[in-house]
Amino acid sequence: MTMSTKIWLSPPHMSGLEEKYVREAFDTNWIAPLGPNVDGFEQELSQYLDGTHIAVLGSGTAAIHLALVLLGVKPRDEVIAADFTFIATANPILYQGATPVFVDSEMQTWNMDPELLEEAIVDRMKKSKKPKAIIFVDVYGMSANIEALVRISLKYDIPLIEDSAESLGSKYNGRHCGTYGAMGILSFNGNKIITTSGGGALVSGDPDYARQARFLASQAKENTLHFEHSQLGYNYRMSNVLAGIGRGQLEVIEERVAAHRNNNQRYRELLSDIPGLIFQSEPDEKYFSNYWLTSIIIGEPDDRFNSQSVIQALGQDNIDSRPLMKPMHMQQVFKDHPAYLNGNSTYLFNNGLCLPSGSSLTDADIDRIVGGIRSVRGKR
Numbered sequence: 001m002t003m004s005t006k007i008w009l010s011p012p013h014m015s016g017l018e019e020k021y022v023r024e025a026f027d028t029n030w031i032a033p034l035g036p037n038v039d040g041f042e043q044e045l046s047q048y049l050d051g052t053h054i055a056v057l058g059s060g061t062a063a064i065h066l067a068l069v070l071l072g073v074k075p076r077d078e079v080i081a082a083d084f085t086f087i088a089t090a091n092p093i094l095y096q097g098a099t100p101v102f103v104d105s106e107m108q109t110w111n112m113d114p115e116l117l118e119e120a121i122v123d124r125m126k127k128s129k130k131p132k133a134i135i136f137v138d139v140y141g142m143s144a145n146i147e148a149l150v151r152i153s154l155k156y157d158i159p160l161i162e163d164s165a166e167s168l169g170s171k172y173n174g175r176h177c178g179t180y181g182a183m184g185i186l187s188f189n190g191n192k193i194i195t196t197s198g199g200g201a202l203v204s205g206d207p208d209y210a211r212q213a214r215f216l217a218s219q220a221k222e223n224t225l226h227f228e229h230s231q232l233g234y235n236y237r238m239s240n241v242l243a244g245i246g247r248g249q250l251e252v253i254e255e256r257v258a259a260h261r262n263n264n265q266r267y268r269e270l271l272s273d274i275p276g277l278i279f280q281s282e283p284d285e286k287y288f289s290n291y292w293l294t295s296i297i298i299g300e301p302d303d304r305f306n307s308q309s310v311i312q313a314l315g316q317d318n319i320d321s322r323p324l325m326k327p328m329h330m331q332q333v334f335k336d337h338p339a340y341l342n343g344n345s346t347y348l349f350n351n352g353l354c355l356p357s358g359s360s361l362t363d364a365d366i367d368r369i370v371g372g373i374r375s376v377r378g379k380r
């Protein structure tokens with residue numbers, strides 16, 4: 001039996017435009033964490049993201065770390081973070097010696113529940129102290145209920161960090177994800193909607209935050225000929241070679257978003273007759289998701305047809321799929337940290353999965369994936 005070709009969850013998708021910028025870097029010998037591609041990528045991202053200020057960095061994780069440093073997060077401070085996310089959202093809180101406090105999701109967007117957030121803030125202020133920052137996530141490309149989160153941020157005067165690692169190209173209320181809060185962060189890891197193989201960015205409406213991030217990301221080196229350092233710095237800048245890949249990718253971002261949304265629409269049509277199947281969906285016209293990963297809940301699972309059996313069946317046909325995020329409160333690294341829970345993140349983890357969603361997916365691929373899902377139901 002020949003093995004059918006592998007379908008990946010979210011593979012990189014080069015446009016062909018990247019090589020021109022990368023070759024320029026070689027031809028001009030800018031093989032360094034600075035140079036014309038770094039400056040160009042920052043300007044082009046700024047233009048795309050409604051004129052915000054950008055610092056391109058080595059990873060999205062580095063961007064979150066610098067955002068916490070810039071907000072003055074120190075040892076023993078508390079920082080609120082989304083419970084339903086990838087671990088990179090929360091690890092930098094520990095890098096600062098601070099304590100993460102996790103807040104569970106609401107079921108409309110699967111992102112941070114604003115009511116539970118307010119409960120958590122009030123409870124922390126009573127039991128411990130006022131949290132220093134709130135990191136919310138736009139998971140799988142779907143923005144959180146940002147209006148409600150902003151209202152709470154203003155009411156308690158706690159700054160927001162928007163983790164838009166998965167939501168470049170998504171919008172909320174007509175404004176790009178990543179541009180909300182004191183700072184936003186992006187990731188250009190290999191699996192994200194556009195990639196530099198590895199990379200990230202800090203986004204802010206405040207030019208000082210972006211300037212400070214570039215400074216701290218370059219070992220906090222002062223502008224002198226000799227090496228002068230009066231602050232703790234990091235080596236977090238993006239390489240000029242990789243920024244070249246980013247420039248070529250950013251040129252096709254709208255095509256990539258359209259392709260991901262197309263995949264999502266096709267899955268909805270082809271799976272609409274399966275009882276209890278729930279797609280992560282835009283709650284109303286305020287939301288515009290890039291649908292980075294099409295994600296579903298098997299809402300009426302039984303012994304045969306459930307998220308594990310579907311993942312297994314797809315795997316047998318060489319198709320990559322994955323359970324939804326394992327919540328932070330269930331991770332060993334965070335087992336001793338406070339969490340405000342309503343059961344939703346655990347429910348999502350136990351009953352949901354992400355389907356292959358790459359922008360290079362063909363109609364035939366989607367037919368094969370849908371066939372794989374149906375084959376599990378057929379056995380009942």
Ligand SMILES: *Cc1c(COP(=O)(O)O)cnc(C)c1O
Pocket residue numbers: 058059060061062085086088089137163165166186187188189198199200
């Ligand atoms: C990918 C991702 C990150 C981290 O980005 P890296 O560039 O891989 O460091 C952070 N948060 C979320 C939600 C992510 O999916």
